Amino acid sequence: MEQQLVQLVSERLLETQPGFGADSNLYDSGLDSMAIMQLLILIEEEYGVALPESELTRQNFSTVRSVAGLIRARTAPSAEG
Amino acid sequence: MSPAASGVTREAVRVADCFLLAHDDFMRRTRQGRHVSQSILELDRVPDLARLRPALERLVQKHPLLAGRLRRDWRTWLPYWEVPPPPSRGLPLGLWRERGSAGLLAGATDVEDTMELLQHIMTEPLDVEGIAFKARLDVVEAKNGRCRVALSWSHLLIDGKGAELLLAEIGRLCDGVDVPCEVKEPARPELTFKEKIKKTKAAVFRLEDLAKVGAPSLCGPQPRRGRGYYQVITLTPEDSAKLTERVAGMAGALFPMTFYVACAARAHDRIFRHRGREPKGYVVSVPVQTRKRGARGPLFHNQVSIFFFSAVREALGTIEATTASMKQQFAEMTRGKLEESFLAVLELMMRLPSWMFMRVVRWQFKGEMCSFFHSHTGVFAPELIEFAGAQVTNAYHLPCLGTPPGTGLFFCERGGQVNITVTWREGCLSEEERRLMLGQTMEDLFGEPRPDLLHAL
Numbered sequence: 001m002e003q004q005l006v007q008l009v010s011e012r013l014l015e016t017q018p019g020f021g022a023d024s025n026l027y028d029s030g031l032d033s034m035a036i037m038q039l040l041i042l043i044e045e046e047y048g049v050a051l052p053e054s055e056l057t058r059q060n061f062s063t064v065r066s067v068a069g070l071i072r073a074r075t076a077p078s079a080e081g
Numbered sequence: 082m083s084p085a086a087s088g089v090t091r092e093a094v095r096v097a098d099c100f101l102l103a104h105d106d107f108m109r110r111t112r113q114g115r116h117v118s119q120s121i122l123e124l125d126r127v128p129d130l131a132r133l134r135p136a137l138e139r140l141v142q143k144h145p146l147l148a149g150r151l152r153r154d155w156r157t158w159l160p161y162w163e164v165p166p167p168p169s170r171g172l173p174l175g176l177w178r179e180r181g182s183a184g185l186l187a188g189a190t191d192v193e194d195t196m197e198l199l200q201h202i203m204t205e206p207l208d209v210e211g212i213a214f215k216a217r218l219d220v221v222e223a224k225n226g227r228c229r230v231a232l233s234w235s236h237l238l239i240d241g242k243g244a245e246l247l248l249a250e251i252g253r254l255c256d257g258v259d260v261p262c263e264v265k266e267p268a269r270p271e272l273t274f275k276e277k278i279k280k281t282k283a284a285v286f287r288l289e290d291l292a293k294v295g296a297p298s299l300c301g302p303q304p305r306r307g308r309g310y311y312q313v314i315t316l317t318p319e320d321s322a323k324l325t326e327r328v329a330g331m332a333g334a335l336f337p338m339t340f341y342v343a344c345a346a347r348a349h350d351r352i353f354r355h356r357g358r359e360p361k362g363y364v365v366s367v368p369v370q371t372r373k374r375g376a377r378g379p380l381f382h383n384q385v386s387i388f389f390f391s392a393v394r395e396a397l398g399t400i401e402a403t404t405a406s407m408k409q410q411f412a413e414m415t416r417g418k419l420e421e422s423f424l425a426v427l428e429l430m431m432r433l434p435s436w437m438f439m440r441v442v443r444w445q446f447k448g449e450m451c452s453f454f455h456s457h458t459g460v461f462a463p464e465l466i467e468f469a470g471a472q473v474t475n476a477y478h479l480p481c482l483g484t485p486p487g488t489g490l491f492f493c494e495r496g497g498q499v500n501i502t503v504t505w506r507e508g509c510l511s512e513e514e515r516r517l518m519l520g521q522t523m524e525d526l527f528g529e530p531r532p533d534l535l536h537a538l
Contacts, residue, residue: 015376032459036103036335037415058334
């Protein structure tokens with residue numbers, strides 16, 4: 001999932017630098033309010049996950065890996081079931 | 082002589098440039114000056130002119146578009162930039178010193194009031210020696226040994242983010258760093274006419290909905306002459322930290338803009354109610370960057386679209402309710418790709434003569450353009466730490482102020498401090514109303530009255 005998200009972010013949201021990866025800081029890469037809102041919508045479209053308000057923190061959106069963790073936590077129960 | 086042989090080249094305008102061209106022309110026709118804004122750097126000392134002067138010469142050599150003229154192609158009726166060969170002089174530089182300053186700027190002219198000087202420069206033509214410059218730089222030495230640098234820029238060529246990037250480019254040139262500035266602009270898909278029409282629908286429906294709300298401004302729909310006024314309040318780091326915490330609690334840490342636009346709406350509503358009016362609501366257009374996030378540039382052209390927010394009476398009761406409404410609209414507009422749809426509308430209007438363009442823009446809101454101007458531009462040029470040998474201690478914008486709507490409330494941040502810029506055109510806001518507007522703004526920003534922050538002009 002991390003690799004897929006890295007690709008999504010690079011292609012559709014941010015002008016990322018060479019070497020951008022799952023642990024790169026998204027804010028340093030230009031993530032702002034508009035890009036976060038677009039990312040939330042992409043996550044809904046691609047993974048069918050609507051992240052709740054309580055999880056929309058700066059920390060949770062600091063890297064692709066932390067975003068992937070949020071998605072995984074939301075999709076895990078249905079995947080198991 | 083052919084254009085190529087004379088060194089004159091052509092450059093295409095971007096879609097949003099046509100709106101700014103129409104607005105600039107509207108301001109000129111209604112004798113309000115031109116659509117010129119300023120971006121201010123506060124420095125800890127006067128900059129090194131021995132570095133600044135050659136940097137400004139190199140700047141126009143490198144970017145001759147800064148001396149470009151807008152023309153219209155008679156075959157396509159599309160505007161375009163006519164770019165001359167690089168001028169033989171640098172970007173205009175004005176040197177000023179407040180009375181009582183140390184006089185470190187050689188050749189500077191004495192000035193009584195810096196803010197008045199800056200406002201005056203904004204209303205003057207940017208042309209110098211017959212060259213149609215689209216920007217100029219002024220350096221003002223202050224009494225306290227510090228200094229202000231003001232980049233005045235025409236919105237025909239430069240937008241707010243572009244002005245920050247241009248200041249950073251001047252800063253680099255002052256440091257002897259002369260690197261290419263070519264950057265990718267987001268590609269706009271090639272669409273058929275039918276596809277373009279389809280793409281406009283979301284924006285057209287949005288504007289139709291907003292027309293039902295109306296966009297009353299404090300100035301009213303009639304254009305007014307008269308001078309513009311600006312007041313900048315810089316919050317202390319402690320107050321800024323408190324505010325950031327409150328914004329996070331109110332709008333979520335990730336969407337501060339929705340809180341600030343709500344504050345601006347309620348501040349204007351306060352004045353309407355003071356005047357005994359309770360309109361159905363207000364409409365505010367908020368610029369949205371179309372530059373790809375993370376890219377350094379591009380420096381020039383209006384790389385923006387617009388999100389139109391409304392603040393209806395039912396949502397204006399509390400700052401919490403107004404912020405929640407703005408946040409919902411932000412999500413809906415992003416989901417509906419309103420920024421792309423609005424650009425599609427502008428693209429279809431590119432060939433309109435400026436007067437007709439503005440008539441279409443103002444028709445929807447019965448002569449108004451929006452209820453007030455507003456932007457939250459985030460951190461101002463974070464990469465610009467030094468400028469020509471001086472430390473940058475603060476930075477903010479003084480946006481252009483046309484009527485209608487005649488008033489505006491703007492926010493930006495720099496070095497952990499929040500800057501609030503209040504703007505109004507003469508006759509649009511009385512002294513009592515200015516205090517009321519600021520009072521409401523501070524109360525919403527901090528959750529309690531803050532009379533200590535309502536500085537006199």
